[in-house]
Amino acid sequence: MRDMSVKGIMVENSFAEAFDMRATALIITADSAEWARQAATAMTGFATSVIGCGVEGGIDRELAGTETPDGRPGVRVLLFAVSTSELQKQVLTRVGQCVLTSVGSACYGAIESEEKLKLGAALRYFGDGWQISKKFGGRHYWRIPVMDGEFVCEAVIGMTKAAVGGGNLIIMGAHPRNVLKAAEAAARRIDAAHDVIMPFPGGIVRSGSKVGSKYKTLVASTNDAYCPTLKGAAKSKLGAEIGCVLEIVIDGLSAEAVGGAMRAGLAAIIRLGPEKGALRVSAGNYGGKLGRHHFHLRELLP
Amino acid sequence: MRPLILTLKKDPDRRIDLSGLVPENLQGRSEKAIARLPLDLSQDPLEVGDIFRLRMGDPMSLRFEGASERFDFVGAGMASGEIILDGPVGAQAGRLMRGGRLHIRGDVGPCAASRLAGGFLEIDGDAGDNLGGPLPGEMAGMSGGVVIVRGDVGPRAGHRLRRGLLVVEGKSGKEAGSRMIAGTLVLRGRLTGAPGPLMRRGTIVLIDGDCLAPPMFADCGSHRLVAASLLASELERLGLGFARKLRRPLRRLAGDMSVSGKGEIWLA
Numbered sequence: 001m002r003d004m005s006v007k008g009i010m011v012e013n014s015f016a017e018a019f020d021m022r023a024t025a026l027i028i029t030a031d032s033a034e035w036a037r038q039a040a041t042a043m044t045g046f047a048t049s050v051i052g053c054g055v056e057g058g059i060d061r062e063l064a065g066t067e068t069p070d071g072r073p074g075v076r077v078l079l080f081a082v083s084t085s086e087l088q089k090q091v092l093t094r095v096g097q098c099v100l101t102s103v104g105s106a107c108y109g110a111i112e113s114e115e116k117l118k119l120g121a122a123l124r125y126f127g128d129g130w131q132i133s134k135k136f137g138g139r140h141y142w143r144i145p146v147m148d149g150e151f152v153c154e155a156v157i158g159m160t161k162a163a164v165g166g167g168n169l170i171i172m173g174a175h176p177r178n179v180l181k182a183a184e185a186a187a188r189r190i191d192a193a194h195d196v197i198m199p200f201p202g203g204i205v206r207s208g209s210k211v212g213s214k215y216k217t218l219v220a221s222t223n224d225a226y227c228p229t230l231k232g233a234a235k236s237k238l239g240a241e242i243g244c245v246l247e248i249v250i251d252g253l254s255a256e257a258v259g260g261a262m263r264a265g266l267a268a269i270i271r272l273g274p275e276k277g278a279l280r281v282s283a284g285n286y287g288g289k290l291g292r293h294h295f296h297l298r299e300l301l302p
Numbered sequence: 303m304r305p306l307i308l309t310l311k312k313d314p315d316r317r318i319d320l321s322g323l324v325p326e327n328l329q330g331r332s333e334k335a336i337a338r339l340p341l342d343l344s345q346d347p348l349e350v351g352d353i354f355r356l357r358m359g360d361p362m363s364l365r366f367e368g369a370s371e372r373f374d375f376v377g378a379g380m381a382s383g384e385i386i387l388d389g390p391v392g393a394q395a396g397r398l399m400r401g402g403r404l405h406i407r408g409d410v411g412p413c414a415a416s417r418l419a420g421g422f423l424e425i426d427g428d429a430g431d432n433l434g435g436p437l438p439g440e441m442a443g444m445s446g447g448v449v450i451v452r453g454d455v456g457p458r459a460g461h462r463l464r465r466g467l468l469v470v471e472g473k474s475g476k477e478a479g480s481r482m483i484a485g486t487l488v489l490r491g492r493l494t495g496a497p498g499p500l501m502r503r504g505t506i507v508l509i510d511g512d513c514l515a516p517p518m519f520a521d522c523g524s525h526r527l528v529a530a531s532l533l534a535s536e537l538e539r540l541g542l543g544f545a546r547k548l549r550r551p552l553r554r555l556a557g558d559m560s561v562s563g564k565g566e567i568w569l570a
Contacts, residue, residue, distance in 0.1 A: 070535070130564070132564070134505070134533075135446075136532050136533055143529050149527065150528060
């Protein structure tokens with residue numbers, strides 16, 4: 001099947017190739033939404049790619065007091081990793097260093113699952129014997145005395161093995177300003193979707209990578225086929241009209257969530273149109289043999 | 303499906319043991335087999351049919367119409383289903399209960415909820431001594447589940463409480479929460495004497511409650527605790543409206559310092 005033109009934007013006959021991942025969801029609360037956000041932002045900092053950060057993470061959405069266990073404003077955070085042991089390690093390190101330390105914070109699991117990760121069950125030792133165990137409504141909490149009161153966190157949290165990482169949209173256009181507008185419009189729409197995150201800064205990545213490198217020590221290197229400054233020099237996939245490429249990467253708690261987010265992003269790009277935004281949209285894959293989830297752009301069109 | 307109903311025909315002439323009349327023990331039994339279940343261990347035991355008129359239904363939902371203070375071990379050891387009983391009962395109601403729901407619409411005798419490990423026990427009337435506590439020779443009391451007493455309770459409610467939630471809406475007798483090991487004891491009404499003697503861990507919550515300041519407790523000051531909000535949510539889920547008072551700052555006392563001092567009393 002050929003590429004399609006939708007309202008003046010070329011949508012390539014391509015697909016995003018995504019992978020199974022382990023994931024967990026946490027609710028971080030605080031006395032104000034601002035401080036819940038502070039803790040969540042710190043915790044999901046340096047969590048853009050499993051290649052260099054061990055985990056991919058981000059804020060799913062903000063929660064009102066009526067949606068959190070302790071009735072205070074909160075933030076739902078998602079973390080994704082390639083193995084259970086890495087996810088466990090990252091959850092403890094990040095909650096221990098970024099949430100436990102944040103003013104007035106508390107931390108709870110936000111997905112129900114048979115598979116569990118330790119949270120308070122490990123962090124409780126910070127209490128040096130003054131920690132208190134409480135079980136209310138079938139949930140187990142640890143209270144750790146800290147200098148502004150108590151840090152409360154759930155003993156264990158749920159983990160899913162049905163998560164999917166690597167959904168993506170490659171957005172191409174003539175001018176960087178317009179491509180950024182299209183990418184921002186897509187990121188805004190995806191940000192409103194539940195159960196997905198975009199782990200890169202602002203949800204957008206400008207340094208898409210390919211597998212491998214001419215240097216033996218590197219597992220990934222710049223995606224030269226999509227670098228506009230290498231048109232003509234490298235084996236480029238860009239036409240003469242393309243001057244800038246940006247990518248949106250999406251991780252979700254399920255394949256449906258990732259597919260839905262890609263659909264929403266694609267719709268936003270198309271709605272913006274080619275004059276103000278992108279000229280061409282594609283999706284990254286490795287030939288379809290590495291990841292078992294294939295999100296074909298033609299099936300996601302609005 | 304309609305419940306299995308046991309209607310009291312006459313008061314028993316002796317104390318009887320109702321621990322056999324729990325849902326999981328009646329499943330698969332015919333009306334005749336249930337009527338022949340013994341209710342005491344004497345040489346000439348009373349049988350269910352001697353005391354109750356049976357109307358068969360789903361044994362997972364048992365209704366007792368009429369009761370007696372000679373009914374001991376009501377719902378003892380039950381693991382699932384539901385028992386609703388009208389009237390007062392005797393000792394050790396809900397002892398060793400593991401699951402399900404037991405609702406007694408009347409008073410209960412001593413040692414109700416003794417070593418209860420799970421499930422939900424609701425008592426509309428008063429409860430006797432040693433609510434949730436162990437029997438002589440046992441090391442720990444209640445180890446899970448939820449117990450709500452709408453009326454008053456006798457001395458040593460929550461004695462050696464180890465886990466679970468015990469709520470008393472009425473007045474409490476002396477030494478409430480004595481020797482608590484852990485768990486949560488919520489007392490709404492007035493107390494006799496100081497609560498929590500020799501408690502090692504666990505939380506005693508006094509709603510509206512001021513208490514005779516226990517001598518071996520340290521005043522940790524007034525705090526707004528996230529854990530109190532979590533307890534408030536659980537109490538509200540159970541329909542206890544007074545729980546909103548836990549969302550305000552409360553005074554925390556730590557003790558009993560004559561043992562480990564890791565327990566606490568919240569004055570909400």
